[in-house]
Amino acid sequence: MRLATVTTHYGSTAALWQGGWRRLPEPDLSAFLREHAIADAPDLASDELVDAQPVVLLPTPGKVICCGLNYGDHIEETGREKPTYPTLFAKYADTLIGPDEPIELPAGVEADWEAELAVVVGTALRRATRAQAAAGIAGYAVANDISVRDWQRRTLQWFQGKAWDATTPLGPVLVTPDELDPEAGVEVVCRVNGVERQRGNTKTLVFDSAALLAYISTFTVLRPGDVVLTGTPGGVGMAMTPPTYLADGDVVETEIAGIGILANTVRFAA
Amino acid sequence: MRLATVTTHYGSTAALWQGGWRRLPEPDLSAFLREHAIADAPDLASDELVDAQPVVLLPTPGKVICCGLNYGDHIEETGREKPTYPTLFAKYADTLIGPDEPIELPAGVEADWEAELAVVVGTALRRATRAQAAAGIAGYAVANDISVRDWQRRTLQWFQGKAWDATTPLGPVLVTPDELDPEAGVEVVCRVNGVERQRGNTKTLVFDSAALLAYISTFTVLRPGDVVLTGTPGGVGMAMTPPTYLADGDVVETEIAGIGILANTVRFAA
Numbered sequence: 001m002r003l004a005t006v007t008t009h010y011g012s013t014a015a016l017w018q019g020g021w022r023r024l025p026e027p028d029l030s031a032f033l034r035e036h037a038i039a040d041a042p043d044l045a046s047d048e049l050v051d052a053q054p055v056v057l058l059p060t061p062g063k064v065i066c067c068g069l070n071y072g073d074h075i076e077e078t079g080r081e082k083p084t085y086p087t088l089f090a091k092y093a094d095t096l097i098g099p100d101e102p103i104e105l106p107a108g109v110e111a112d113w114e115a116e117l118a119v120v121v122g123t124a125l126r127r128a129t130r131a132q133a134a135a136g137i138a139g140y141a142v143a144n145d146i147s148v149r150d151w152q153r154r155t156l157q158w159f160q161g162k163a164w165d166a167t168t169p170l171g172p173v174l175v176t177p178d179e180l181d182p183e184a185g186v187e188v189v190c191r192v193n194g195v196e197r198q199r200g201n202t203k204t205l206v207f208d209s210a211a212l213l214a215y216i217s218t219f220t221v222l223r224p225g226d227v228v229l230t231g232t233p234g235g236v237g238m239a240m241t242p243p244t245y246l247a248d249g250d251v252v253e254t255e256i257a258g259i260g261i262l263a264n265t266v267r268f269a270a
Numbered sequence: 271m272r273l274a275t276v277t278t279h280y281g282s283t284a285a286l287w288q289g290g291w292r293r294l295p296e297p298d299l300s301a302f303l304r305e306h307a308i309a310d311a312p313d314l315a316s317d318e319l320v321d322a323q324p325v326v327l328l329p330t331p332g333k334v335i336c337c338g339l340n341y342g343d344h345i346e347e348t349g350r351e352k353p354t355y356p357t358l359f360a361k362y363a364d365t366l367i368g369p370d371e372p373i374e375l376p377a378g379v380e381a382d383w384e385a386e387l388a389v390v391v392g393t394a395l396r397r398a399t400r401a402q403a404a405a406g407i408a409g410y411a412v413a414n415d416i417s418v419r420d421w422q423r424r425t426l427q428w429f430q431g432k433a434w435d436a437t438t439p440l441g442p443v444l445v446t447p448d449e450l451d452p453e454a455g456v457e458v459v460c461r462v463n464g465v466e467r468q469r470g471n472t473k474t475l476v477f478d479s480a481a482l483l484a485y486i487s488t489f490t491v492l493r494p495g496d497v498v499l500t501g502t503p504g505g506v507g508m509a510m511t512p513p514t515y516l517a518d519g520d521v522v523e524t525e526i527a528g529i530g531i532l533a534n535t536v537r538f539a540a
Contacts, residue, residue: 063362068427087425090360090433092333094490126435151489155357157338157428163360164489165396219421219434220364 001041003139004173005029005059006052016045017173021052029174030060033224038122038138038176056098057141057171058120063226064091066116066145066162067212070231071200077239086207086215089158094165099172099262103146103252105164107268111246114145114232115190115198115254117182119209120174121226125217133213136222139174140182140209142262143229144190144254149238149245169254169262170227180258183208188233191253192246200233207231271311273409274443275299275329276322286315287443291322299444300330303494308392308408308446326368327411327441328390333496334361336386336415336432337482340501341470347509356477356485359428361415364435369442369532373416373522375434377538380419381516384502385460385468385524387452388413389479390444391496395487403483406492409444410452410479412532413499414460414524419508419515439524439532440497450528453478458503461523462516470503477501 002017005028014024014032022045026032036044068087069075075082097103105111122138145168152161180186185203189196202208207215212228222228237244246252248268255261272287275298284294284302292315296302306314338357339345345352367373375381392408415438422431450456455473459466472478477485482498492498507514516522518538525531 065429083425085424085430087427088430089427090362090429092360092490148489154355155353156426157357157359159335159360159429160355160358160486160489165491219418219430220362221435 001176001179002173003029003041004054004171005057006049007055008049008052012055013049015049015052016041018045021049023047023049028059030058030225033122033138054099054172056096056101057174058096058225058227059093061093061225061227062223064093064095064229065216066091066229067207067231068158070206071233072204072206073200073234074232074236077234077236082206086212088216089162091163091168095163095168096170097166097168097264099169101169101264102267103169103264104166104267104269105148107248109151110149111266112147112149112237113190113192113197113246113252114147114236115188116143116145116229116232117186117188117202117256118143118170119213119228119230121213121222122224124224125213125222128214128217130210130214133217134210136213137177137209138224139176140180140259141171141174142254142256142259144169144252144262144264145229145232169264171262172260175259187257189255190235193251198233198235202230205230271446271449272443273299273311274324274441275327276319277325278319278322282325283319285319285322286311288315291319293317293319298329300328300495303392303408324369324442326366326371327444328366328495328497329363331363331495331497332493334363334365334499335486336361336499337477337501338428340476341503342474342476343470343504344502344506347504347506352476356482358486359432361433361438365433365438366440367436367438367534369439371439371534372537373439373534374436374537374539375418377518379421381536382417382419382507383460383462383467383516383522384415384417384506385458386413386415386499386502387456387458387472387526388440389483389498389500391483391492392494394494395483395492398484398487400480400484403487404480406483407447407479408494409446410450410529411441411444412524412526412529414439414522414532414534415499415502439534441532442530445529457527459525460505463521468503468505472500475500
């Protein structure tokens, strides 16, 4: 199944793809995942929506937890060793934007791209085993953990480089695990102004989706609609020679085969 | 003014202290700060509550952002230099507990104390000046950023040692800035089983409350009821010789003169 939050002439709604977008109860996919079992979506789908366009997939996740240093080639380009434990940091829902919304930043910051597979939680998980965590995955989406490198480097903690409002594209749809198997491998790609900058395969992840959810659930509950970003492959701008950052008007395309494409334009405020 | 979330025989409510606790509209202080201006509290207070006890001060803040390395003596004990920028990390509302609730942890982790002044946001702040940030402070509370040091040290990012559910006491009340001036200096104290372990004064903070709110608002909006923890003074357990951590049954008292005392017992799960 493919689900999304879409806008129509009548406002936004959760929706299920069945040749066209069909209306689900609840105004967005965050609310739908909190209120319903995802398996019930086909029974709950009603009228087909005209001119529906996906917007930010999950507007109100309680938690957006990110894993850094999770692809072998990206670990290498940062000069670090393969980790024993996942490196985790948090961001807030205010960071999230839709699949074609602008990435809004002040002029002059060192903004970099990080294409990622996002895993969306479907059932509450606390001290979950790997099997429970795997069964608790609602599905997968595309994300780009746009990072403000100069702020990320200001201190030991990355948070202030990662938590800028309206900088993290998420979407365009959620694809359920029966249709997509990141453990078998899907390609995660980032292009900037049409030039490919990143290409990784999720089968090379050090910690896969189920491993990350189980690990996180050791210390905090994960709830339906929470999001975990699984890390980025090699090819980020700060590792280029010379380091290269996003400029006003640049178009960042983030693609995962089997899910879709995000296309977001960088907008620097004056 | 002193405000809190209290429980009575009839459930929980936001409340204002006027010789006794008087009922405010909204079921808790998070909801009250979202829905009302704090200056209106005296006009909105109604019947006096019998047997009211403060519980977790803010049950649903959207953001709980913490500053590390903000007291000179704590910076020294961690072997670091006085910072140019605040070191920030995030936790979630699930970490918060009330002024006398247990700190719940699995047996065997290295749990440490961090007494802190908490600043609570009263008005929405985005790209705020220092003056706007100061005017946007709803008030102050006591917090203890109980930290799981072995998990904090597993990776470069502290989040996984700081975000354990039900480990961060917050309260007992919110005191408005007209009654408490941390810039002039208030004492922040931590005792474990009655033995004083930390004592710092907020006048020695590298970044004070207004500075932290203004800085954070550069990259993300702060909303009424959001919480910023301003860092801990010297005297944490990991800096003792030998390093000393909390044991099952230990009582952690966290006190700020002019606000109150939190008294939380450590409970290790079997």
